[in-house]
Amino acid sequence: MGIQNILWQVAKKSFTGSIIGLTISDRCCSVVPVRGDSMSPTFNPQRNSYLDDYVLVDKFCLKDYKFARGDVVVFSSPTHFGDRYIKRIVGMPGEWISSSRDVIRVPEGHCWVEGDNKTSSLDSRSFGPIPLGLIQGRVTRVMWPPQRISKIGR
Amino acid sequence: MTSPSSSFWNTASREAMKSGMFVAKVYCFLHVTTNYLGFMAYAYGPSMIPTLHPSGNMLLAERISKRYQKPSRGDIVVIRSPENPNKTPIKRVVGVEGDCISFVIDPVKSDESQTIVVPKGHVFVQGDYTHNSRDSRNFGPVPYGLIQGRVLWRVWPFQDFGPLGPTPT
Numbered sequence: 001m002g003i004q005n006i007l008w009q010v011a012k013k014s015f016t017g018s019i020i021g022l023t024i025s026d027r028c029c030s031v032v033p034v035r036g037d038s039m040s041p042t043f044n045p046q047r048n049s050y051l052d053d054y055v056l057v058d059k060f061c062l063k064d065y066k067f068a069r070g071d072v073v074v075f076s077s078p079t080h081f082g083d084r085y086i087k088r089i090v091g092m093p094g095e096w097i098s099s100s101r102d103v104i105r106v107p108e109g110h111c112w113v114e115g116d117n118k119t120s121s122l123d124s125r126s127f128g129p130i131p132l133g134l135i136q137g138r139v140t141r142v143m144w145p146p147q148r149i150s151k152i153g154r
Numbered sequence: 155m156t157s158p159s160s161s162f163w164n165t166a167s168r169e170a171m172k173s174g175m176f177v178a179k180v181y182c183f184l185h186v187t188t189n190y191l192g193f194m195a196y197a198y199g200p201s202m203i204p205t206l207h208p209s210g211n212m213l214l215a216e217r218i219s220k221r222y223q224k225p226s227r228g229d230i231v232v233i234r235s236p237e238n239p240n241k242t243p244i245k246r247v248v249g250v251e252g253d254c255i256s257f258v259i260d261p262v263k264s265d266e267s268q269t270i271v272v273p274k275g276h277v278f279v280q281g282d283y284t285h286n287s288r289d290s291r292n293f294g295p296v297p298y299g300l301i302q303g304r305v306l307w308r309v310w311p312f313q314d315f316g317p318l319g320p321t322p323t
Contacts, residue, residue: 016179019179019182019183019186020178020179020182022182022185022186022189022190023181023182023185023186026185026189027185064240065239065240075299076297076299077275077297077299078275078276078297078299079273079274079275079276079297080274080275081224081275081297081298081299107237107293108237108238109235109236109237109238109239110236130297131234131236131239131296131297131300132239133234133235133236133239133299133300134297134299134300135239
């Protein structure tokens with residue numbers, strides 16, 4: 001009886017906690033790791049280091065999808081469902097972008113994203129402008145490792 | 155001297171904390187339900203005639219299946235518009251990745267048609283009323299990531315209460 005009661009209490013507490021945690025990570029902010037060196041000077045500056053950067057993702061910007069040029073954003077890949085990339089917005093709707101092949105105009109409701117490390121980055125140069133609806137948050141600061149805690153500039 | 159009033163304020167603050175926690179929990183529960191299980195969508199406008207009424211429908215959409223399987227042809231889906239991320243139109247999936255789709259570009263003006271292959275990770279969505287619908291014929295195939303949910307039931311108006319599923323078009 002006592003053990004059952006305790007188990008029930010623990011289950012209830014953990015259920016409530018997970019629901020609150022999910023809500024905070026969806027609505028407010030969350031911390032995600034950065035893999036790969038496509039954003040190299042900004043995140044993961046040392047090649048092959050085992051310490052990936054962890055960044056704080058702000059989700060308040062998803063209310064009205066207002067972004068500016070230079071924001072670093074997390075978005076889900078348009079071609080591989082489930083993958084998430086971190087890149088920098090280089091072109092906003094209505095601007096002209098010169099890609100490797102030709103000059104194109106970013107369509108309405110889309111944006112042009114590129115990695116800071118141009119040589120090894122899979123970005124809009126290969127899959128074209130992405131819809132703003134794919135964006136899942138704006139990266140505001142580096143949280144880990146401790147010596148690299150800093151704000152992300154535009 | 156101050157004990158009655160302080161005990162009053164203690165009780166009041168405890169009650170306020172309790173009800174605040176309750177409201178927060180309900181809010182979190184609602185958020186998780188609508189973000190991970192299903193939500194109510196409001197459809198308005200002529201683009202899905204005859205499946206949906208142009209005057210307004212409440213629909214029940216679910217978000218579970220998109221995690222485990224890709225959308226299939228004929229599903230009615232809620233998408234986030236690629237042209238304006240604040241709009242969520244409701245369309246029917248006509249083609250999945252790898253399909254070859256031919257469509258008439260503008261049925262009102264001419265019958266000039268175009269054929270495209272739907273790229274990997276995208277779906278081709280179209281309204282049922284092709285003469286008055288803004289869909290993939292205008293803005294191209296839509297990535298999976300923009301699909302918000304699959305419409306299951308019509309809830310309102312009540313006389314048409316029932317499941318909405320893939321129907322041959």
